[in-house]
Amino acid sequence: MVKGLQEGSESDNTLLIANAKPFLTYSSPVGGLNLASTPGGWYDIYNTYLPPFRAAIMEANVLSVMTAYNSYDGQALNANPEIYTDLLRNKLGFKGYVYTDWGAIHMLHSFHKVAADKLEAAELAIKAGIDSKLPQPGL
Numbered sequence: 001m002v003k004g005l006q007e008g009s010e011s012d013n014t015l016l017i018a019n020a021k022p023f024l025t026y027s028s029p030v031g032g033l034n035l036a037s038t039p040g041g042w043y044d045i046y047n048t049y050l051p052p053f054r055a056a057i058m059e060a061n062v063l064s065v066m067t068a069y070n071s072y073d074g075q076a077l078n079a080n081p082e083i084y085t086d087l088l089r090n091k092l093g094f095k096g097y098v099y100t101d102w103g104a105i106h107m108l109h110s111f112h113k114v115a116a117d118k119l120e121a122a123e124l125a126i127k128a129g130i131d132s133k134l135p136q137p138g139l
Helices: 001-004 042-057 083-090 118-128
Strands: 019-023 065-066 098-100
Touching: 001 083, 019 083, 042 083, 083 118
Parallel strands: 019 065, 065 098
Antiparallel strands: none
């Protein structure tokens, strides 16, 4: 799917890029609740969550990755450079665009409580390796 989409273009020849989302552990939060933390460790990351992303990145050259809103093993993902810089960029060699949407960065302050304010939340996200945040009205 990634290869097929990225080989296509719009009628005006605008090129298309695929987006793999959400990276990385959003699929099995505690109790199936949106935003709930996902328990686990690096074994689970490498053996459960990573294989489809690894294929999309290393075999299909996906050009965009969206981050996850939740926390993994108690650590907010959007403030985690081990996930978005060390793993995604350095180990997997991802060269594309990492973004988050809606209030994910703001949630570092309002929900995850790892940032004192919105400015610190933005700093944490940038240091984690997030390139951009898509807008949400009011935040």
